[in-house]
Each structure stands twice: as structure tokens, then as C-alpha cells.
Amino acid sequence: MDVRAAVAIAAGKPLEVTTVQLEGPKAGEVLVEIKATGICHTDEFTLSGADPEGLFPAILGHEGAGIVVETGAGVTSVKKGNHVIPLYTPECRQCPSCLSRKTNLCTAIRATQGQGVMPDGTSRFSMGGKKLHHYMGTSTFANFTVLPEIAVAKIRADAPFDKVCYIGCGVTTGIGAVINTANVHPGAKAIVFGLGGIGLNVIQGLRLVGADMIVGVDINNDKKAWGERFGMTHFVNPKEIGKDLVPYLVDMTKTPADQIGGADYTFDCTGNVQVMRQALECCHRGWGTSVIIGVAGAGQEIATRPFQLVTGRVWKGSAFGGARGRSDVPRIVDWYMDGKIEIDPMITHVLPLADINKAFDLMHAGKSIRSVVTF
Numbered sequence: 001m002d003v004r005a006a007v008a009i010a011a012g013k014p015l016e017v018t019t020v021q022l023e024g025p026k027a028g029e030v031l032v033e034i035k036a037t038g039i040c041h042t043d044e045f046t047l048s049g050a051d052p053e054g055l056f057p058a059i060l061g062h063e064g065a066g067i068v069v070e071t072g073a074g075v076t077s078v079k080k081g082n083h084v085i086p087l088y089t090p091e092c093r094q095c096p097s098c099l100s101r102k103t104n105l106c107t108a109i110r111a112t113q114g115q116g117v118m119p120d121g122t123s124r125f126s127m128g129g130k131k132l133h134h135y136m137g138t139s140t141f142a143n144f145t146v147l148p149e150i151a152v153a154k155i156r157a158d159a160p161f162d163k164v165c166y167i168g169c170g171v172t173t174g175i176g177a178v179i180n181t182a183n184v185h186p187g188a189k190a191i192v193f194g195l196g197g198i199g200l201n202v203i204q205g206l207r208l209v210g211a212d213m214i215v216g217v218d219i220n221n222d223k224k225a226w227g228e229r230f231g232m233t234h235f236v237n238p239k240e241i242g243k244d245l246v247p248y249l250v251d252m253t254k255t256p257a258d259q260i261g262g263a264d265y266t267f268d269c270t271g272n273v274q275v276m277r278q279a280l281e282c283c284h285r286g287w288g289t290s291v292i293i294g295v296a297g298a299g300q301e302i303a304t305r306p307f308q309l310v311t312g313r314v315w316k317g318s319a320f321g322g323a324r325g326r327s328d329v330p331r332i333v334d335w336y337m338d339g340k341i342e343i344d345p346m347i348t349h350v351l352p353l354a355d356i357n358k359a360f361d362l363m364h365a366g367k368s369i370r371s372v373v374t375f
Contacts, residue, residue: 004375005142006356007127008058008135011049014357015141020059020132023124025072025146032084032147035161037140038063039359039371040169041196041271045295046135047360052298055116058133059125062088064140065165068152075149077326083157085168085333087325088136090151104180104324109148113137119148140168141356143375153329156337162350162372163343166197167332169320170370171343173293174201174269175332176321178209182265182291186210189253192232193279194269195223197346197370198293200230202267204341207231215252215263217245220366229345249282266290273300280304286312293318346370 003022006015025031040063046054068082078084092098092108109119116133117123124146125132125139139145155164174197178184188211192202195218206214207230215234216227224235234252238245254261262284268276271294280290281304290313296302302315309315323329335341349371351359359371 001144003142003144004353005059005125006061006353007132008047008056008060010056011047011054015047015060015360017354017356018127020125020127020142022142022144022146023126025070026118026120027073028075028149029072029118029146030068030075030078030084030149030152031070031144032066032086032152033069033144034064034066034140034142034375036065036165036372036374037061038166038168038170039356039363039373041363042169042295044360044363050297053114055133057127058116058135059139059142059145060135061140061142062086062136062138063165063169064138064145065155065161065168069144071149077149078152078154082154083159084152084154085164085329086138086140086145086147087151087153087329088138088169089320089323089325090137090148091324091326092150093326098324104320104322106150108150109137118146141373143353150326153326155330155333159333159337162374163347164333164336165372166343166347166370167329167336170197170346171201171336171341172323172329172332173318173321174198175205175208175341176323176328177267177291177293177318178202178205180322181316181318182267182289184209184211184265187212188264189213190265190267191215191217191249191263191279191282192267192269193217193275194294195220195227196269199267199269200226200346200369202269202293203227203232204230208341213253215249217249222366226369230342246278246282253284260285262288264288268292268294270294271296273302276302277304280313280315281308283313288312289314289316291316291318347372350374
């Protein structure tokens with residue numbers, strides 16, 4: 001079938017909006033009509049050429065929502081008409097990782113997903129008879145896409161596509177890092193580095209679990225109002241403090257009863273390896289946990305003095321907020337629909353597919369929190 005898609009022809013080039021061909025679902029697969037998709041920094045990371053796993057030509061996009069229109073043989077968990085969110089982190093519930101209950105990083109289709117193909121090793125997308133790569137197993141920059149059954153989360157039918165698509169990545173990544181990865185306790189002191197879409201969701205996750213002190217760190221003063229809207233209690237612009245950032249933040253968190261200072265939890269949402277080090281080193285001696293969410297460029301490494309870890313600080317990574325997609329995503333949609341979390345204010349721009357490159361321009365200019373393309 002012919003579908004409309006934004007194709008990444010090559011690294012560093014604008015997306016090309018055109019008609020491509022899509023083969024129907026095979027056994028264990030579903031055909032989904034995408035109704036809306038968010039534009040995430042990870043898409044830009046790959047499009048820029050910095051992603052070591054980036055493949056071209058490809059149909060990018062991993063933050064979508066839509067309706068099942070056809071199922072392949074053997075599919076039982078969803079049916080035609082179901083509303084779903086595609087999952088770039090699937091949940092097969094059968095692989096050693098899923099069965100361990102220690103991680104959300106399902107390995108069932110990881111190898112083929114990284115090669116830009118479906119589990120059988122082939123692509124469903126083509127253009128002019130030539131193969132197009134899938135992206136993160138989702139490829140939501142097309143008005144129809146094919147996904148493995150284990151990579152779709154069934155959600156309630158009354159949830160608006162142009163809002164809950166954001167749960168497919170940004171919302172779940174931020175809130176999940178607080179709840180699943182860090183397991184933040186009520187009354188905690190926390191510091192969030194980078195107040196973009198992920199950072200704001202970390203902040204509202206911290207508010208949700210009852211953190212007392214929520215410090216936002218960003219070099220853009222415009223982010224102060226955004227952070228406060230979602231629960232931030234203090235704001236720091238590193239360019240304006242006149243001293244080294246780490247001791248400044250440690251001093252902020254001191255109390256008369258605790259003169260050591262330092263945050264119970266910190267979160268890096270920048271992908272900057274220097275900031276990752278700062279986030280660790282402003283953690284509290286003895287128990288501070290620092291969570292890395294941001295993705296650094298190919299070949300970059302993190303570093304700190306061993307003393308920082310020997311004295312009890314913990315460095316952790318978080319992918320998709322530690323969420324198990326088919327189990328947790330429907331619950332987060334419910335939280336949104338019940339008013340426990342906010343999404344609407346973060347959707348700052350809604351655009352048609354023809355203007356998808358404008359969404360990337362808005363991201364580069366720092367003028368958007370999240371742009372959404374509707375089909």
C-alpha cells in the first residue's frame with residue numbers, strides 16, 4: 001500500500017516528505033494507522049549523524065499513537081480498532097530479561113531492531129523498489145507503520161492521540177526514571193539538569209512522588225517558568241552563579257541538621273558528559289543516586305574520581321524510564337486522563353506532516369518543548 005512518510009535520505013539532510021510503499025503485517029505483526037507523532041531529540045540525534053546505530057535511508061519517529069487496522073497471523077493481544085502506542089522498547093514477557101523482572105530492556109527483537117528491519121530480517125517499507133530502514137522498531141513518521149505485536153501498548157479509546165503520543169517516549173522516560181529507576185522517596189532533595197521535555201517530566205515525576213526540594217538547572221532562563229509550572233522549587237543558571245556549579249548546588253542542599261549537603265537524587269537530561277559528572281558529584285555522600293537519561297554522542301565517555309563512588313554515590317542509567325511498555329504505558333495514559341500528570345502544556349506546536357522539518361527547526365532554536373505532527 002502507498003503511505004505518506006517523512007524519509008531520512010541521509011545524515012544531516014532535511015526529511016523528504018513523499019509517498020512510500022508499505023507491505024502488510026506478517027505473522028506476529030500489526031498494521032497501525034499513526035494519528036500523531038512527537039518530534040524527539042533522539043530523532044534529531046540520529047538525523048544529525050551522531051548516532052552510531054543510525055541507518056539511512058530510513059523512516060524515523062518513535063513517539064506515536066494510532067489505531068490498529070490489521071493484524072497478522074497469531075496476534076492475540078490486540079485487534080482491529082484498538083488504540084495503541086508503539087513501543088521502541090518492547091515487552092515480550094518471555095525473554096530472560098523480561099522474566100528476570102530486574103530490567104525493562106527486552107531482548108526478544110533487539111538484534112533485528114538495531115539493523116533497521118523486522119524480526120524476520122526484512123523491511124516492510126520501500127521507495128521506488130528500494131529498501132527503507134525501520135527506526136527503533138517503530139517508524140512513526142509515516143501515516144501507517146507495521147510493528148511486532150510485542151511492541152504495541154493497548155490504551156483506552158478516549159485518550160487524545162495528539163497528547164498521549166508523547167507518552168511513547170518523553171513522558172514515560174522522565175516520570176519513569178523517577179519512579180522505576182531511582183525509586184525516589186517522599187521528602188527527597190533532587191536536582192534535574194536540563195529542562196527540556198525529558199527534564200520537565202522528571203520534575204513532574206518528582207512532584208508526583210512527593211519530593212520536597214526540586215532544583216532545576218538550565219542555561220536558558222526561559223526554562224525557569226516552565227520548571228515552576230511542573231513543580232520545580234528552585235532554579236539555577238550555571239552561567240549566572242559566579243562560582244563552580246557543584247559546590248554551589250551542594251551548599252543549596254545543606255540544612256542545619258545536615259551540613260554535608262548534596263542531593264538524594266540527581267538526573268542528567270542533557271546528554272553532556274561533563275554535566276553527567278557534575279550531576280554525580282553534587283549527590284549526597286553515602287547515599288546519593290545520579291541517573292543518566294541523556295544520550296551522549298558516539299565515542300564519548302564519562303569520568304569521575306573513584307573517590308566519588310567509593311564514598312557511596314551511585315551512577316545509574318535509565319532507558320524508557322525503566323518502564324515495561326505493554327504493562328506500564330496504559331497506566332500512564334490513565335494518569336494523564338485522570339489529571340495526575342500534565343501533558344497539554346508541553347505540546348507547544350502541532351504541525352501537519354508537510355511541515356515536519358519546521359518542528360526540527362523549532363527544536364534547534366529552543367522554541368518548543370514538544371512539537372507534534374498530526375496525520
